[in-house]
Amino acid sequence: MFGFLLGEALRDLRRAGRAAVSAILLISLSLAALGAFWLLSSNLGQAVDQFRERVKIIVYLKREPSSAESGALVERVRRMPGVGTVKFVGKSEALGTLKQVLGKDAAVADSLPQNPLPASLEITPTAEGSTVEGARSLVTRLSALPETEEVGGGREWMDRFAQGQRLLWMFGLGVGAVLAGAAILTVATATALVLHARRDEMEIMRLVGAPEHVVRLPLLLQGMMQGLIGAALAVWALVVCYAVLGPRAEPLVTETLGIPRLEFLRPVSVVGLMLAGTMLGGLGGWLARGRPEP
């Protein structure tokens, strides 16, 4: 029976002609847009994760502690929640690092009357301490230490970056939603045209006592097939774009974002896109299913 209904749905799909093609293309377009934003966002997410791992929180101290005091301070900070590793950097070590950074201009540092750099603690947060909320409470705790002069690090920039990633994702979702809405309407229209074309068949089916689900299922299946074909096309377009543009964009991406290579969508995301397309199409078919008999 299901094979027969599937055959009927295929016959309807052929009958829908241009309307079905438009619906399939719109579904492809909306899912390709969604997939492209998804792909960008997941690569940005990867970059954010990498930055997060590299980001250190620096606690500048009011004065340089003695070696016994610094050992106790490091131990106290290490026990704080969200703290991974703690390294004490003395004033002279900080100056040495500055000289290394200055390179051939290191003599400038030697001309200073005294070492202006403060002693500090370099803290690498744990994964828990790397989240926006975790980092915020860690900074609050570190600021409350009596030895602390100031707390700094790359967190604000990284948080803005993560926020940008979320914005991109929301934008992609918005564009995808608008296109998906248009696709649903197009599928509904395409299916409604088929509904009009096959009203004689539906009349005969009802006249001979076919169950209502048998009368309607071909329309739903037709919509789902349109959606599935559209999603497959969208994934194919994404694969082609990734294969063509990926290698060209990779050097730039590596340079700016620090990730070794652009990753394609994970298999689970591809399956998600295919399912989304099938459901979009099914929804269109369901919306166009017409009214049952009174």
Added chain:
Amino acid sequence: MIELHRVWKIYSVGPVKVPALSDVSFRIAKGEFVTLRGPSGSGKTTLLRLLYRDDIPSEGEVEVLGEEVSRLGRKEVAALRRSIGVVFQDAKLLPGRTVYENVAFVLRVLGTPRREVTSRVFDALRTVGLSGRAQAYPAQLSQGEAQRAALARAIARKPLLLIADEPTGSLDEGMAGEVLDIIKDIWAGGTTVLLATHQATLAATLQRRTLTLQAGRLIKDEG
């Protein structure tokens, strides 16, 4: 088999109420061949539609195959219709399908197994004399052949009741005779038949029980 008790069907056209059937009562027993006669607009089609529950009466009771049709839910209506074959004046064949596919279609939608479909379709086509036209499309059929194909579609499901609404209305005398002979054969096989026609001579030729409708009223029940 069929029982109508004081059935009224009234259509509202704006504020005006138009009775299509007025106080109609009759019974048809299992295995009968009954002709429903009356001029165009006398209410024949309205009455037939009540029988296969395409409409419900405004008043009164319509009982078909032991079921009071007005009270049936959607599933029960579908179940009732599986026991009724209906043929119309225009054959209502699906134009994109061959004769074979038209007959097979109704069997498939009712879940008949594929291997059973072929034999039942050819049995039905043999009964109506269309075995040789199985692969023809409706546009390639004469009106008489199209009506016979519609009959094949109606009887392939082996219905208990055959309702024929002006099946010969658009046929010439020769073709009409052929179609009537087939309907008589179907009746002889045990199917109850209710045939509506506006042709008085045709009803007379059949020499069966005849119900006569006029302006929605049953004015005669004879034979």
